[in-house]
Amino acid sequence: VCGPDPATSGSANTDNWEGNTKTETNWTPLKTACQKRKTQVKLTLATVGAVRLRLAELLGRQTPATAKAHKYVLGSIMGNGDEGCKGDKDNNGGRCVKYKESDVTDSAKGIEWLRNLRDAALAKEAAADANKEMTAITRSLQLLNDSTNLLFDEDETTPAAPPTPNPSTAGSKAQEEKQKEQCEAIKVETECKGKKPLCEWKDKNDEDGEHCKLNATHVEQQATQAGKNGENEEKKTDKCGLAKTPEECAAVKGEIPKNKKAVCGWIEGKCQDSSFLVNKKSSLISVSFMSLV
Template sequence: TAGNEYISALAGCNNDGAGLYFFAAADDTKGDNSGAFAVLCEFINMAKNPPPSATQAENIDDVAAAIGALNMSAANPPFDQLIDHEHDLENHKEKSVKPTTGEEAEKWADNYDFWRKAKGLLEEKDKKATYASYRKLTLNTLAQKQIQTAAEIVAASFKKAAQLRAKVTNTATIQSANKALFGVTGAQPASPYYGSNGCGDVCGKPTTYSNTQAGNTLQLDALCLCGFFSGAGDAGDSCGGKIGTDTTNLAAQAWIPNTNPTQWWANIEAGCAKLNSRLQLTTTNVLFATAKMLTFMASDPKGTNKEYQHVLGNMEGNGSEGCKGKKDNNGGKCVAYKPEYFTTGQPTLPWLVNLQAAATAAAQMATAAKDMEQLESKLKDLNTSAHQLIYSETAAAHSQPPTTEGKESGTGEKQKQKDQCETIQTAKLCKEKQPKCEWKDPNDDDGEHCKLNETHAAQQATQAGTAGGNGETKTTDKCGAAKTPEECAAVKGEIPKDKKAVCGWIEEKCKDSSILVTKKFAFSVVSAAFVALLF
């Protein structure tokens, strides 16, 4: 039968609804609808407590931009000169460089935000010199292709991140949850609220279902179950707590559909809060609550011959007067749903459809957050591989052919270091080159300037002269002493097999190049990982 998949969800849960069912005599009594109210409150509480927005991976754009900047620095001619990082594409300061038609125009439209972010990184003061040094490299064909491949992957990642970022907020979840509570606008309805027809029509009349709105919103269904009816015996307490318009006199006014429901709703919310089972808004929990509701209604069918299977609340006789707000003769205080909502395996009550959509959006939000974490991790791996490639090329550019050991070789190296120090014009840059260089103050014989640290140079010469004996310096120690990519590339010693230099600049530090990943392997593994994630 319709809804069996939901009812079966209760099997084995040891929850048959004991304590929820009421079989009352004619006329309402206090607590008559407390069981039905508890069932409905499960949905109301889930709708009112959607999960918060998921935590976002924060560094995706920055990591992507780093690889984009690397690609720009290697481009020939310099592509980055065409990008205006201070303005969006629409407001580009050089209109003439922007293609307006064809494939190139589409490429600019698709990728300009990424290019702009990368160009901004090139212009950062503390990174400008480093990227400028990369421009001087002559990359071989394989290296150029690998950097280009990395940039293409990252451009797609940048767009993918923007798509995921829109999904990790709970906006869609809240919108659908509010529609479940209040209807298509997602807000408290305005006058005439639930229309000019009487409760018997609006809350459902099983014999005709004309003008019924039952099932449209959780708010209306709760009002039909709990709203005070003049002269009813429950005194406004049919749901187990007075649901009226005045906090001091809760049964002072009868609820009718064209009355502003705000104050009744406040009391309904408070009543549901007391029954909160802390079910999170998930697709599984919506399924479980639906199974409970179907079981509850099936346990107490209404009508002379028990022919009405989808009524929440109490009803007398044949139901011809509908859910009018009072249980007598052929009426009741209830919600009578159209049978057509239950003709398939999945009930299609409008508020239930909206609540299921909210739960689905919440699940998609959690999935998007995980995808963003994976994307960030893969980007970091790709960034490391791309920079290892550049650093190894930098090392090759700085490496020198082997020279005959001896005084002449040492003298040449010392003169080279001396020249490097003396070209520096500021104290700040000089101190960054310590201990190789040192800043002399104005009292020095030659005045204020940067010069070679003779003590450090002598120590280096001594270590070089004792290589292979007790004075041998381990490769890892020599690499660790280098503070810049240039110093790292210039470290002397035995070059590991299949490497171009003794050391490599890895993750902002100089390390033994033997730990560098083989470039071809690194890119193939990272690229393969991105295929599943992006495409």
């Protein structure tokens, strides 16, 4: 500790430390003053930088005018300071520590305790970043786990989608009437023949007139084909619906969906078509893994 006075009440106005005999007497006021100046400042790169700048300011401010060549001095220096900090407060020396400008202005070099503070702040920030990354990974893994559990639950409990109903008879009749009107509105043979097979020209000897009619044969064929398609869908659904026990359900014959062991599955106490579960499962898997991107 250098200087004639520790800047606190209770210390003597003398620069004589007298070896070990007065060490405690001089140190106690300094310790008390330091304890009163304690703050709750957090350790960050910003606060360490602020401390370094404040230290440079204080060291430069207390250098005597005659010793300005020695800009950053801690302690007491007499005269022009050319004799250096030799431990005696006389002539051009003193009890002090002289720092180079880079010691207090370079954040990565200089005073050791400032470097140690800076390294500690860097390590603290790195640990905080690593903790944030670990938290994000943990949340993503939890989401994947929850989605996987949901996938298995859906495989056992989701009911089969109801079959799409065929168009009603009333709807088909209305469509037929509309088509009939469209055909009968045509008055030219070539235009009517261009609408085949929906329309047909009834008078072979006349090239114009009200001879374009709806092709009834074509309409009947369309209705028959639609009925067959609906019947096929109903048969597939009926196969599963007719089974009354898990054994009968497993024995249903037909095309087995991909990734399934049987045509039908015993779901929610009844036999249902198991094909809907394939797409359902694929969608859930996609959602699970996309959450980690």
